[in-house]
Amino acid sequence: MVQFNKEKITELNTGYVKEHHLQQKIDAKKKRGLYRRLAAFMVVFSFFAFMLISTITSQMVSLEDKGKQEKHLKAKLEQTKNKKSQLKDEVHKLKDVDYIGEIARRDYFMSKKGETVFKVPGSSSD
Incomplete structure (x- = not known):
């Protein structure tokens, strides 16, 4: 196998070689710019995605709370x-006279004329 000593090889300084190296540098700069733009776009996209997801999540929690509150209020x-x-x-x-008389006899131990009220021990009025 033949090995070349790189120090002995000289590069051609033609216009084509210079233009080719310049084009490679320009392409490398474009590639770095593309990566930077993509990174910036991903950061912005991630921010908006996070905001969207957090908003949706908070709205879902709020709707769930409102649903629980609605059920509670419907029961009430x-x-x-x-x-x-x-x-x-x-x-x-209470518009009936007989009912009012019944309540008065039961709660206040009132009686009609000629009626006797007996209280039995151990019984309660309510």
């Missing part, structure tokens, strides 16, 4: 409607 509304119905029935009953 149903309870309120039931209580309203009970109170309307109570108002309707």
Whole structure:
């Protein structure tokens, strides 16, 4: 095998060789510029992707909280409607004289004329 001594080889200084070296330098600069632009683009893209993902995540959490709150409020509304119905029935009953008399005898131990009230030990009014 023949080995060449690089110190003995001289390079041609023709216009073509100089132009070729210049073109290689320009291509290397273009390649570095391309890599820098791509890196900058990736940083910007990553930033916007992070912001988008974080916004979507926070909105999903917010929607989930609103859904739970809606269920809670619907249950509370149903309870309120039931209580309203009970109170309307109570108002309707309180217009009846016999019902008022029954409550007065039960809660306040009142009696009609000629009626005797007995309290049994161990029984409670409620």
